[in-house]
Amino acid sequence: MTNEANQMTPRLDRADARVRHDAGLAGAFKKFTDKVRSGDLGMLPVIVGLLLISAVFTTLNPVFLAPNNLVNLLFDAAAVGLIALGVVCVLLLGEIDLSIGSMSGLSSAIIGVLWVKSGVPLAVAILAVLANGALIGFLYGFLRNKFEMPSFVATLAGLLALLGMQLYILGPTGSINLPFTSPLVRFGQILIMPAYLSYLVAILPGVLIMIGAVKTNAKRTAANLSAESLSVAIVKAALLTIGLVFAVYYLELGRGVPWMFGGFVLLVVILNYGLTRTKWGRSMFAVGGNAEAARRSGINVFRIRMSAFVVCSVLASLGGVFAAARLASASQQAGTGDVNLNAIAAAVIGGTSLFGGRGSAWSALLGVIVIMAISNGLTLLNLSSSLRYMITGAVLAIAVIVDSLARRSRASHGRA
Amino acid sequence: MTTQSNTPSKGELILRLHGIGKQFGAVTALEDIELDVHAGEVVALVGDNGAGKSTLVKVLAGVHQPTSGSIEYLGKPVSLDTPKKALEMGIATVFQDLALCENLDVVANLFLGHEVNPWRMDEVQMEVRAWTLLQELAARIPSVREPIASLSGGQRQTVAIARSLLLDPHIIMLDEPTAALGVAQSAEVLNLIERVRDRGHGVILISHNMEDVRAVADRIVVLRLGKNNGVFTSDTSHQDLVAAITGASENSVSRRAARKQQDAEAVQ
Ligand SMILES: Nc1ncnc2c1ncn2[C@@H]1O[C@H](COP(=O)(O)OP(=O)(O)O)[C@@H](O)[C@H]1O
Numbered sequence: 097m098t099n100e101a102n103q104m105t106p107r108l109d110r111a112d113a114r115v116r117h118d119a120g121l122a123g124a125f126k127k128f129t130d131k132v133r134s135g136d137l138g139m140l141p142v143i144v145g146l147l148l149i150s151a152v153f154t155t156l157n158p159v160f161l162a163p164n165n166l167v168n169l170l171f172d173a174a175a176v177g178l179i180a181l182g183v184v185c186v187l188l189l190g191e192i193d194l195s196i197g198s199m200s201g202l203s204s205a206i207i208g209v210l211w212v213k214s215g216v217p218l219a220v221a222i223l224a225v226l227a228n229g230a231l232i233g234f235l236y237g238f239l240r241n242k243f244e245m246p247s248f249v250a251t252l253a254g255l256l257a258l259l260g261m262q263l264y265i266l267g268p269t270g271s272i273n274l275p276f277t278s279p280l281v282r283f284g285q286i287l288i289m290p291a292y293l294s295y296l297v298a299i300l301p302g303v304l305i306m307i308g309a310v311k312t313n314a315k316r317t318a319a320n321l322s323a324e325s326l327s328v329a330i331v332k333a334a335l336l337t338i339g340l341v342f343a344v345y346y347l348e349l350g351r352g353v354p355w356m357f358g359g360f361v362l363l364v365v366i367l368n369y370g371l372t373r374t375k376w377g378r379s380m381f382a383v384g385g386n387a388e389a390a391r392r393s394g395i396n397v398f399r400i401r402m403s404a405f406v407v408c409s410v411l412a413s414l415g416g417v418f419a420a421a422r423l424a425s426a427s428q429q430a431g432t433g434d435v436n437l438n439a440i441a442a443a444v445i446g447g448t449s450l451f452g453g454r455g456s457a458w459s460a461l462l463g464v465i466v467i468m469a470i471s472n473g474l475t476l477l478n479l480s481s482s483l484r485y486m487i488t489g490a491v492l493a494i495a496v497i498v499d500s501l502a503r504r505s506r507a508s509h510g511r512a
Numbered sequence: 513m514t515t516q517s518n519t520p521s522k523g524e525l526i527l528r529l530h531g532i533g534k535q536f537g538a539v540t541a542l543e544d545i546e547l548d549v550h551a552g553e554v555v556a557l558v559g560d561n562g563a564g565k566s567t568l569v570k571v572l573a574g575v576h577q578p579t580s581g582s583i584e585y586l587g588k589p590v591s592l593d594t595p596k597k598a599l600e601m602g603i604a605t606v607f608q609d610l611a612l613c614e615n616l617d618v619v620a621n622l623f624l625g626h627e628v629n630p631w632r633m634d635e636v637q638m639e640v641r642a643w644t645l646l647q648e649l650a651a652r653i654p655s656v657r658e659p660i661a662s663l664s665g666g667q668r669q670t671v672a673i674a675r676s677l678l679l680d681p682h683i684i685m686l687d688e689p690t691a692a693l694g695v696a697q698s699a700e701v702l703n704l705i706e707r708v709r710d711r712g713h714g715v716i717l718i719s720h721n722m723e724d725v726r727a728v729a730d731r732i733v734v735l736r737l738g739k740n741n742g743v744f745t746s747d748t749s750h751q752d753l754v755a756a757i758t759g760a761s762e763n764s765v766s767r768r769a770a771r772k773q774q775d776a777e778a779v780q
């Protein structure tokens with residue numbers, strides 16, 4: 097039936113005879129290699145990196161791959177991952193937020209002071225933290241829009257100011273312990289998703305991919321557009337499901353999948369939807385690619401920028417709450433040290449470009465797993481933090497070099 | 513999607529500029545510009561490089577704010593303070609620099625700012641509409657799912673033109689739309705301009721190609737050094753147009769033409 101229609105009138109998108117249309121699995125593979133060759137690396141570097149890191153650390157210390165070590169790794173990853181997720185938003189616009197560490201530190205301090213010291217209900221304290229984050233993000237957006245203040249300057253100032261606020265509200269004692277039996281700390285240290293739920297969640301993406309592919313194909317055929325062969329979707333879904341189910345199975349050999357990590361992944365999925373399927377996301381990429389063109393298309397560039405800074409600061413604040421939950425304390429050290437760099441590195445390593453207009457929410461998830469794997473592996477080797485800092489710094493440098501080289505290659509292949 | 517008021521009838525005055533001036537610091541790019549555009553009319557805007565044509569287009573597109581003067585649209589005084597406002601009123605523009613986002617694909621660029629279903633974009637519907645628009649322009653675009661960066665200059669120009677048609681505007685402004693196009697495509701764009709005019713829209717066309725201009729324009733407005741320098745009809749001779757554009761009947765173009773004629777006569 098469809099074949100007949102095919103022969104009578106070519107599909108709308110198949111009218112040009114010059115273009116090779118790769119069909120089926122082999123075609124998809126060819127498309128992928130073409131893309132990689134032209135510098136559109138996508139998730140490839142991070143997956144290669146992750147395999148390499150796992151191999152190296154496991155040979156140095158087999159504990160690295162033990163299920164419970166990986167569970168701990170996921171517990172640790174959630175807070176920095178959330179912060180990295182926000183960083184993705186500002187990087188997409190070609191902006192940066194250097195104050196995310198301080199923002200998260202201040203947030204954990206506010207939780208400590210409001211909730212533990214002043215007895216404010218936890219939910220209210222968290223809302224206050226998020227509102228505070230939104231306010232700071234709004235301020236950055238305002239400075240960028242109204243005074244054209246480069247975001248790295250504004251947020252560098254913010255880094256110091258927010259750190260000052262954190263120290264100020266913590267006062268001379270400097271550290272507030274969160275009650276160990278409280279739901280927040282249990283969330284950060286103990287609570288694990290039930291096994292059946294973890295498996296369900298592991299199967300879900302594959303199912304959604306299949307449903308989506310079938311639906312899209314039906315819609316495209318009805319609209320006289322070519323439809324991609326289902327075999328590609330099937331292989332994708334199958335590989336993903338096998339990978340995820342195995343991961344859950346392996347983690348269930350230990351304690352299981354932390355709720356905290358599940359919450360982080362949920363936010364990644366939500367942001368991914370926002371970035372890829374909504375007008376807001378499209379506008380984010382447009383502003384990151386060519387702000388003036390976006391403005392001339394009728395996009396309110398100021399509002400998009402504002403939204404990116406607000407999302408970034410709010411996610412950094414939530415990351416601060418997660419970090420406080422994880423450490424069961426709000427201290428002067430929270431958010432300092434390598435938090436800033438880890439979050440930015442995670443976003444870049446995951447494949448979000450520092451130059452704007454290119455990236456995805458998934459890069460925060462993949463990137464933070466790489467960063468946390470390195471940090472976890474180095475801790476297992478009993479290396480001092482000085483060495484850890486140096487190695488993490490080197491990894492970030494490599495990620496940025498890969499980003500720059502890929503960008504140059506895209507430019508020379510006409511896909512900048 | 514847009515908040516356009518009722519379509520103006522043929523011959524009705526859509527747009528009137530009065531005393532428009534634009535200053536860039538010390539540079540006066542436009543001074544005291546007068547311009548009328550009617551429904552179903554093609555107005556060609558010609559002038560030498562730096563005459564202020566693009567600046568005038570950008571003022572009308574809401575990209576630049578005029579330093580002085582007033583704009584009347586469908587009989588009402590308006591201020592075009594953002595590109596969004598101009599688009600919503602039905603003024604669409606193909607900019608000289610095209611203003612496309614290279615990191616986005618053709619479909620995304622066509623619908624930028626006007627996506628179908630803001631909270632759940634309908635990619636299939638957008639892609640179908642994209643192909644239809646491009647076919648109307650007889651465009652040779654291999655794939656609408658490739659980033660703009662991978663297209664040739666002419667293909668990009670076609671995408672920019674297609675984008676301006678998307679919202680079914682009252683007025684469409686084309687700033688040197690055929691500069692990067694091949695022979696067939698240029699002819700297609702001229703056909704398109706006529707089709708748009710026949711649909712009752714107003715067209716402002718900027719071009720350095722006097723043949724094209726004379727072929728489609730109902731009126732030819734000449735700008736020189738940021739000022740009006742006469743309004744002509746399409747049967748004005750090439751020489752008179754060049755004289756208005758360069759500001760003198762005695763100039764390098766006319767001298768060259770005269771020399772050629774002399775040579776021809778000498779040979780005879
Ligand atoms: N953004 C700007 N800033 C300063 N000067 C400008 C700007 N845009 C245009 N100009 C000046 O305005 C004059 C007219 O330019 P333009 O409108 O681009 O000319 P045309 O399109 O007719 O070739 C030129 O002298 C140019 O240098």
Ligand SMILES: [Mg+2]
Pocket residue numbers: 565566567608687
């Ligand atoms: Mg120009």
